[in-house]
Amino acid sequence: MKLLKQVILLFIVGSFFWACGASPINNKNIEKEEPVVIANDSLEYEITIIDPGFTYYLNAIAQPEGFYTQDYLETRNRIWVQEWNNRAISSMQFDANIYENIIDYQLYTDYGYEVNYKLFNYFLFAQQKYKMNLGGGFRSNRIN
Template identity: 75%
Template structure:
């Protein structure tokens, strides 16, 4: 009887340890994070962001939609895009793995709230992830 209790206890502990282990399905889901698409169909404008962690940032750390006005986002995005593009055009000076593409963001076009919100938050995410500053007064707040 004592041996049977020990076997059952050992089996239970084994099941418990197995159940607490990480699941390969969960690890695959993290590695296959869906890209974030920033688009305005009426303008035929689209940016696809494939930077691991941005989805998590957008859903947990970023201020919710509506927190900033569109004018605020546009003003910050103009500064961020300008500095980003300077770096993208100088791959010998800046990491071309980060600044892969120039962003065509024109201040006279109304891209809408969603595009400006996601673009702004990508810049916030990138500054935090890559420990850089793109301007607009965010050097101290993002760390």
């Protein structure tokens, strides 16, 4: 009888941990996410990202603002924007549901740190979520 109580207790505790740790992202919270707006008002530049899970990624997984230099972010973004736009243009070869829009990112425009930070992190997020590689050999934190 004592062994049966221990097995039942172990099952209950195991079920609790499994239920709590099954997914670090609560799908109900993702569905309620507000879009992330990437904007620079002085340049009248704005991108709105409505990809479920990105707000969570930006707040919980991404390196904090200031971790990368603006030069580093700009260099990565130039490479990734070019590849993204190539894929958006080639909609017959790539999933048009992912590459819906071309990103207007001008080479010599200073968009500021925040725009570059959020765009960079969106590219990291999208590469992991959609299991794609936009080039540049960068690996980042994994989405669980």
